[in-house]
Amino acid sequence: MAEQATENPAARFVERIGRGAVRGIEELGACGMLVFETVYWIVSGRRMRQPVRIDAIFVQMMETGIGAIPIVALMAGTIGVMLAIQGIHTLKIFGAETQVTVGIAFSVVREFAPLITGIIVAGRSGSALAARLGTMKINQEIDALHVMGINPVRFLVAPALVAMMVMVPALTLFSDLVGLLAAGLYVGVDLGISLAAYFDRVIEILSVDDLMHGLGKSALFAVLIAVVSVVNGASVSGGAEGVGKVTTRAVVQSISAIVVTDMIFAFLVTR
Amino acid sequence: MSQAIAPSRPASVIEVEDLVSYYGPRQILRGVSLDVIEGEIMVIMGGSGSGKSTLLRHLMALERPSSGTVRLLERDLATLSVRDMNDLRKKIGVAFQGGALFSSMTVGENIMLSLHEHTELDPTTMRIMARLKLEVVDLAGFEDLMPSELSGGMIKRAAMARAIIMDPKILFCDEPSAGLDPVVSSAIDDLILRLRDAVGMTVVVVTHELESAFKIADRITVLDKGEILFIGTVEELRNHPSERIQNLLNRRAEDEVMDADAYLRRLTGIEVSGAASL
Ligand SMILES: Nc1ncnc2c1ncn2[C@@H]1O[C@H](COP(=O)(O)OP(=O)(O)O)[C@@H](O)[C@H]1O
Ligand SMILES: [Mg+2]
Numbered sequence A: 001m002a003e004q005a006t007e008n009p010a011a012r013f014v015e016r017i018g019r020g021a022v023r024g025i026e027e028l029g030a031c032g033m034l035v036f037e038t039v040y041w042i043v044s045g046r047r048m049r050q051p052v053r054i055d056a057i058f059v060q061m062m063e064t065g066i067g068a069i070p071i072v073a074l075m076a077g078t079i080g081v082m083l084a085i086q087g088i089h090t091l092k093i094f095g096a097e098t099q100v101t102v103g104i105a106f107s108v109v110r111e112f113a114p115l116i117t118g119i120i121v122a123g124r125s126g127s128a129l130a131a132r133l134g135t136m137k138i139n140q141e142i143d144a145l146h147v148m149g150i151n152p153v154r155f156l157v158a159p160a161l162v163a164m165m166v167m168v169p170a171l172t173l174f175s176d177l178v179g180l181l182a183a184g185l186y187v188g189v190d191l192g193i194s195l196a197a198y199f200d201r202v203i204e205i206l207s208v209d210d211l212m213h214g215l216g217k218s219a220l221f222a223v224l225i226a227v228v229s230v231v232n233g234a235s236v237s238g239g240a241e242g243v244g245k246v247t248t249r250a251v252v253q254s255i256s257a258i259v260v261t262d263m264i265f266a267f268l269v270t271r
Numbered sequence B: 001m002s003q004a005i006a007p008s009r010p011a012s013v014i015e016v017e018d019l020v021s022y023y024g025p026r027q028i029l030r031g032v033s034l035d036v037i038e039g040e041i042m043v044i045m046g047g048s049g050s051g052k053s054t055l056l057r058h059l060m061a062l063e064r065p066s067s068g069t070v071r072l073l074e075r076d077l078a079t080l081s082v083r084d085m086n087d088l089r090k091k092i093g094v095a096f097q098g099g100a101l102f103s104s105m106t107v108g109e110n111i112m113l114s115l116h117e118h119t120e121l122d123p124t125t126m127r128i129m130a131r132l133k134l135e136v137v138d139l140a141g142f143e144d145l146m147p148s149e150l151s152g153g154m155i156k157r158a159a160m161a162r163a164i165i166m167d168p169k170i171l172f173c174d175e176p177s178a179g180l181d182p183v184v185s186s187a188i189d190d191l192i193l194r195l196r197d198a199v200g201m202t203v204v205v206v207t208h209e210l211e212s213a214f215k216i217a218d219r220i221t222v223l224d225k226g227e228i229l230f231i232g233t234v235e236e237l238r239n240h241p242s243e244r245i246q247n248l249l250n251r252r253a254e255d256e257v258m259d260a261d262a263y264l265r266r267l268t269g270i271e272v273s274g275a276a277s278l
Helices: A002-044 A054-064 A066-094 A097-138 A141-147 A152-191 A195-205 A208-234 A240-269 B002-008 B052-059 B082-089 B107-118 B123-136 B152-163 B182-199 B210-216 B234-238 B243-249 B260-277
Strands: B012-023 B026-037 B041-045 B067-072 B092-095 B170-174 B202-206 B219-224 B227-233
Touching: A002 A152, A002 A208, A054 A066, A054 A097, A054 A152, A066 A097, A066 A152, A097 A141, A097 A152, A097 A195, A097 A208, A097 A240, A141 A152, A141 B092, A152 A195, A152 A208, A208 A240, B012 B052, B012 B202, B026 B052, B026 B202, B026 B227, B041 B052, B041 B182, B041 B210, B052 B067, B052 B170, B052 B202, B092 B152, B107 B123, B107 B152, B123 B152, B123 B182, B152 B170, B152 B182, B170 B182, B182 B202, B182 B210, B202 B210, B219 B234, B219 B243, B227 B234, B227 B243, B234 B243
Parallel strands: B041 B202, B041 B219, B092 B170, B170 B202
Antiparallel strands: B012 B026, B012 B067, B219 B227
């Protein structure tokens, strides 16, 4: 009797893990297919007389990019200052606080700017994308596109993906600048280093490689956000409540994907 | 001999043969066969959950059959290439149950979308064509409104306008008058009749409103639990001897006779599964 009581939840637990794993693999497969299909439409849409529309891409770019500028600036600036405070505090132990610029420059450009930008875009645009697709699916708008002979991947997904792949690196570059500037201002106030001297040092330290590392990573984040959001949005079931659920899932999963990818990327590149 | 028959026999634009369909493990359609003839209004009736919408989804190639074939305008849907399917889809129009208007576009943009995507017409021509269709559904002057600003009846009519923008050969309507007041719903019936009479469109309408079905139908298909109970004219349906069909027409609930044990089992069964799902 007692045996069964402990056996049952354990079995159920294992079963849940198994189901979760199967579902995870299925979703990975769906993500792969989606990337493939999107690239297919971008490349050969014109030949199929179903081109990916430039104006649709621009609408998405405005939404993803321009709308995010204030919050990206705020976050990047805050993180820049935070890095400066932390760096100076730590380096003081060795009496090497003037070297703080090295730490700031590398951390902002290679890690923090892409990461924070990716997280903000996941929260703003990834959730919006998942919610939009989920709502459209529930309202049969996706079915309507199908019967009108308009491929939804071409019409909805491709513009969003292209827009993100352009705007996330652009926003990352912007947050590089804001982060470095904010940190520079703090360093100037705290250590009395002039902004000009600070930026001279930053440029001296950073190579194009470092910049590309950050930007390349952010383009990868863009793909992750778009694909995870679309797959979640399209998997909606139930009514408005279902849309809420998949939206949350989309944001949580894309932020997790971003952080894990970031770690893997850093590990591979620094070897 | 066959020559004598051939010319008088009207062409079938939709041919369904032995269609079987599942959602997961649940069988929804159990071998449905059906012909729709060019220029007729075929009404599909049946109780809620009998598979009407599912059948309609198969006719517009939104679902894949488990077995059986669906032929539209003499093309087997299962064997069409992506490109041929797109070409075929330009010849059908669909008014979905909830309208399914794109909520981020104005009514006019909704109606023009197909023109925009499938033709090279200039914007002025497109706008004129959209206004013409809005005129047909009595919505002239509403093209700049968003779908969220329309009433239920207006949404259905706008959806109808979008469905006919490419002058389709076949028009599908899922519950065009469900949830509307009698006046509006009768106006939509008139609209369907007008479309058929004016341009010879073939129309397939799903409805569970008897009155509306009797008013517009050339033939009626009665679907029950995924099976076809009856296909024939309105007259034939009215005079049909089957008790099951007469029950349906008179809106009498079926399965009223059930022994007490089964009833109790069903009640407790529902109770248990209800508690488990919480
Ligand atoms: N997407 C779906 N997934 C699972 N079951 C479904 C789905 N759509 C419909 N069903 C089920 O199929 C049956 C037939 O549904 P439907 O064709 O919509 O009926 P009707 O339109 O005649 O009311 C119903 O029992 C419904 O619960
Ligand atoms: Mg239905």
